[in-house]
Amino acid sequence: MILKDFRAVIRNNIREYGMYIALVVIMGIFTIATDGVFISSRNIANLLNQTGYIAVLAIGMTLVIVIRQIDLSVGFLSGFLGALAAIAMTSWGFPAWAAILAALAMGTLAGLLTGFFVAQVGIPSFVASLAGWLIYRGALLLATLKKGTIIVPDDAFNAIGNGYIPDIFPAETSFLPELHKLTLLLGLLAIVWFIFQSLRDRKNRVAYGFEVLPADMFILKLVFISVILSLITWVVAGYNGMSWTLAIVLVVVLAYHFITTKTVLGRHIYAVGGNPEAAELSGVSVKKITFWVFGSMGMLCGLSGILFTSRLQSATTTAGTLFELDAIAAAYIGGVSAAGGIGKVTGSLMGAIVYMSLTSGMNLLGTDISLQYIIRGAVLVAAVVFDVTTRKAKS
Template sequence: MTTELEKQSPELASGKKLSWAALFHLDVKTYTMLLALLSIWVIFTMATSGDFLTSRNLSNLFRQMSITGILSIGMVFIIIAGHIDLSVGSLMGLLGGVMAVLNVWYKVDGLLAITMTLALGLVIGIFNGWLVAYKKIPAFIVTLGGMLVFRGILIGMTKGTTVAALDSSIRFVGNAYLVEGVGIVLGVVAVAVVAYQSFAGRKLQAQYGLEIAPAGAEIAKIVFAAILVGIFITVLNSYQGFPVPVLILVIMAVIFSYILTKTVFGRRVYAIGGNAEAAKLSGINVTKMNLSIFALNGLLVSIAGVLLCSRLNAASVAAGQNAEMDAIAACVIGGASLMGGIGSVGGALVGALVMASLDNGMSMLNIETFWQFIVKGAILVLAVWVDIATKNKSK
């Protein structure tokens, strides 16, 4: 069975010496994704006479992306494992509605309401996982039903009304900005982590007698990462500071990227998506793994629900509509395969940035809603076509 490592870097998996070209090798899907993002930004910058790239708009763009980004992190685990979740949009709206009702109607403290919402999201995720893993109901059916059930509960619970306004402690999560110094510290920490992982990886390769990449290449990667982080922090600080929702997204991305790429749990997720039967024969408890994956997804959906409700300072029956499509599209655009076994948190986040950029740019141009649906749907189909074409070419 081909591993994710072998798919992404055959040279490293085989132990051959890595050249500079091999070290920076990117596949067709990666090139397509980066080119698409760059093209979108260039087009919208020209169409808006430069307003798209202002610090204010970019800050709003990253805040907007944080919700889709968190949903896509959970979704990429589901997709890598060979499943799909169509209920995340409705569940996000429901969980945000639960938090608002608790806080506004029942006067529950903001922090307690958030905690209860996170716990409820985890429980619902476990229930979905139980139906899929233990009752053997296809995830498509479970989550399609959930999409309708959760939306119906939200409408009934709120009586079709908008629930507002929330406590300041809840509003802080989705709307606050951190002071400039905090952003700089976070940037320095991020670069330090990249450098540590790079040199720790070299040390591990040397320990196992593997060929080590050129030191100059590692340094170039660190410098490039530092430049990107510096630009990112500078842009956010030049408006009002580092947005709290973006900080939450970064924390979730680091945690779950580590889980997916550096732990036994993550390797088992890839194994299940690549070949569930082979994974079972190798000793992996596929049933418990599927339950755990849906539980994690439920927790991440609850975080996104808290952020969405906090950002809007209200809960409404329309909250989260079509969000599941944005999350799925973000994962596919980011390189995840709907056949399972392939994907990454980083790719899903870039895909989320593509989707958020489309929403943001078309809204700035006052493009009608029906065109926005058409464009995003076409891009999703194009991403799947690239995925299939790439697979056929590799055979």
């Protein structure tokens, strides 16, 4: 009975769960192939930190693709803004926080500029952002012209990409000595919050007479996700705990998830993506939404630039190369529809993790870089084929 329910639930929600299953499979394969090195706390911590700067771009890109646009300039914009932050600290004497704010503000402005050309002037976003790609690449070269690589000496800034959140409990306690206690606590809170939210949501849906999962499946789902969250928490807590990068990415995802699912702005973004003419005639300003989305993309480029510069502890002349394509790939793997109007930021985060897991796993195995690109390409196609076919089957 439960098995039958289980099959039906999986079949009906294959689109939603597909990526989680894919991630588990990919991680499983790499774990076996590397004799467990892949799943070690140290490697997972590294993997998540590497994912950070792509993940934030993928989140912004999700909204850009949802409103039927594209932004190719994000890679070099992020590289340039990272260099700008480095110069601000080393040459202009900015403190770390001011350099960060400057990068975010400049990023927002750059995004609004692209938005201006797209929304106000009516240039296709592909062209407008391709121009941006060229311009920011030039700007990055110009910024790093004198020194080549700009080393950032600021410890606080570098901690963003390399540091971990402090533990509130002393490390020398006898209780779970190897683990980062604050991370465990946060993980526990997340699980409690998740269960609480799920229960409340279910109660509401029942009250409205909407369809819900059968009770046994619902419990199974809660248990399954709680176990996954616990495992992740346990693994992360095993190596210095939660990194600042991970913390920042989680905050960004939560904020964007909230905006896209709960707010008027979010609903207007999806309406514009679903049918721009209908949205306009319903009083939604397509122009305004376009500005918002490109502005947010620019700001996230600033954030991505900060994460990357901080991780390398320096700004380089090639920073940001191909980030835009990684971000676009992550968004598509995460289930964003190229036709617009469909796509979740949480999906894109998962897409980014899947994508970076491949890179990380293949690096551990010493796979040749040429083969890595081919495999990544194949996975991208497979993910989108899966998405398109399951979508068709459902409608």
